[in-house]
Amino acid sequence: MAKAPTVEDVAERAGVSRQTVSNVLNTPDIVRPATRERVLEAIDALGYRRHAAARRLRLRRSSTIGIRLDPYLGGVSGVVLDRFVHAITERASERDMRMLVYAARTADEEIARLTELWEGGEIDAAIITGTVSDDPRVGRLDAAGLPFVSFGRPWGEDDIADPLHLWVDVDGAAGTHAATAHALTFGSRTAFLGWPEGSGTGDDRERGWRDAVADAGAAGIRLVTEDSVPHARRSVAAALAGGMEADAVVCASDSLAVGALLAFSDAGRRVPVIGFDNTPTAEALGFSSVEQRPEDVAGAVLELMMGPTGDVVAPRRVQSGSAHALITPELVVR
Amino acid sequence: MAKAPTVEDVAERAGVSRQTVSNVLNTPDIVRPATRERVLEAIDALGYRRHAAARRLRLRRSSTIGIRLDPYLGGVSGVVLDRFVHAITERASERDMRMLVYAARTADEEIARLTELWEGGEIDAAIITGTVSDDPRVGRLDAAGLPFVSFGRPWGEDDIADPLHLWVDVDGAAGTHAATAHALTFGSRTAFLGWPEGSGTGDDRERGWRDAVADAGAAGIRLVTEDSVPHARRSVAAALAGGMEADAVVCASDSLAVGALLAFSDAGRRVPVIGFDNTPTAEALGFSSVEQRPEDVAGAVLELMMGPTGDVVAPRRVQSGSAHALITPELVVR
Secondary structure, eight states, X not given: OOOOOOHHXXXXXXXXXXXXXXXXXXXXXXXXXXXXXXXXXXXXXHTOTTHHHHHHHHXXXXXXXXXXXXXXXXXXGGHHHXXXXXXXXXXXXXXXXXXXXXXXXXXXXXXXXXXXXXXXXXXXXXXXXXXXXXXXXXXXXXXXXXXXXEESOOOSSSXXXXXXXXXXXXXXXXXXXXXXXXHGGGOSEEEEEEOOTTOHHHHHHHHHHHHHHHHXXXXXXXXXXXXXXXXXXXXXXXXXXXXXXOSEEEESSHHHHHHHHHHHHHTTOOOOEEEESOOHHHHHXXXXXXXXXXXXXXXXXXXXXXXXXXSSOOOSSOOSTTOEXXXXXXXXXX | OOOOOOHHHHHHHHTSOHHHHHXXXXXXXXXXXXXXHHHXXXXXXXXXXXXXXXXXXXXXXXXXXXXXXXXXXXXXXXXXXXXXXXXXXXXXXHTTOEEEEEOOSSHHHHHHHHHHHHHTTOOSEEEEESOOTTOHHHHHHHHHTXXXXXXXXXXXXXXXXXXXXXXXXXXXXXXXXXXXXHHGXXXXXXXXXXXXXXXXXXXXXXXHHHHHHHHHTOEEEEEEOOSSHHHHHHHHHHHXXXXXXXXXXXXXSHHHHHHHHHHHHHTTOOOOEEEESOOHHHHHHTOXXXXXXXXXXXXXXXXXXXXXXXXXXOOSSOOSTTOEEEEOOEEEOO
């Protein structure tokens, strides 16, 4: 491999001092235009390869957005965040921004990594995902001065009415409401299979089902279990053994939906089951599911982050009450 | 938000000219050590936040590895590459390297993006995935001088015996060989459901089945179809209608395995089906599948790229014949 061209090589070719080359790269204003032109030509001709990094340094912009990539945990629903990362990478690329992914196992680790990247000038902004009630990241990233947008709404005191930061989320209740309206076309007895109370996302999805059942004056059966196929299978099997009758089942996730399908199949019955997340598993098995539209979430995140001019990053603090976007998911009927 | 400190602020605090600060950041060798020390102290004290970017620029290293993130296409098997990206992000982080992901729809686009990142000094190396026969990326990245490692072996002339670049791959034939040995425990009639001839990966997986059947002196039935659940379902249904008898089915992917399972179920039969990729769908439905071990692939890629000292990037060209790693996958029996 030929040695990469250096500042010295550029200086020699342009017939200027090394200091002048350095000035062109770092403080171009103080260099006469004709000299600057000659140095830039030499840079191009030699393929001196640090000019983009130098330019970013000069502009005090990295044009880079950081996002955490969680360790892979398996499971049916683990792919939803990946779809979002794919989508945000595509959309960011269209805006000449690039994505830096990093690993972190805890909120503290995430805050440490982001602060380090921000202080090192390696990122201009961050996207955080999987917000929880009174999320510790919000205050600390704000204190560090790092602009960020969350995929996930504020679930705690920092709530929708008075948001402290920019966020985009999927309207889970609207999704299960649509799923339940579809379920009711099979009969009035609609079961909901959800997660234990207390998770913002799970409670939101349950509310959509409860409201839709109430709107229709129909009967509802509610089952609650951990988010895994075997848990869901056992839970539904126990309910069926106990005499549960349901015309359709609305589920808070595709994992739960697979478990429900298997339990009905074990009992020799076929009942429509509707999942949430529209994972590849729902597609493969051919059951209906609520699609989160991660591509639209990604578009909305960048819209909030970069603003209408397209080249500024998010204000750190919300200036107006409309600094969020709630994406309406779509029921994919199969 | 307080205005970020500038070069001027640093200069004022250190009692030097702006030019000297610039020199410290860009050509530190020409600055007297005592002055340099004073400027660095001012940078730290003010929290001037481009010092990491400046340091990278000075060291001519970005400590960043580029990898393409394909648009999300759905499907059962689409998650394998994501698992690899998760794993490489974790492993790179342990080595103080970060991952830059970018979008590209074609090999040409990928080459253009990588070349741009490389020439701009934004990445030190790249990982390419999904190698094809006589992959156009190999020669062009090599010509650009960009160090890279591929996840995927060279399938064309540039082959295993005389590799032109560093690569890591999964031994697909070993995977289907293990799957077939397991299948033969259910009876001697083993079917293989694979892809049309001509894809390196598909032919490799078929070879493992064929060899295992031959080793056992058993009978083999071979079906070939496109890699989707409905195609596989139709193909197996047609074979069953035509009188196919099989004690177990070995498949080239989990998508094919789901299709086979559904076809047998449609025909009121239960036959063990073994997939490939060990996706969440295999886990959810409880069928056996060959696990590619993407975490081990990620470890091997970085090992080849960074070398034994841990801080150098891959030589552009292979120096010895052992510059690859073939990971043996593992059959997960369910």
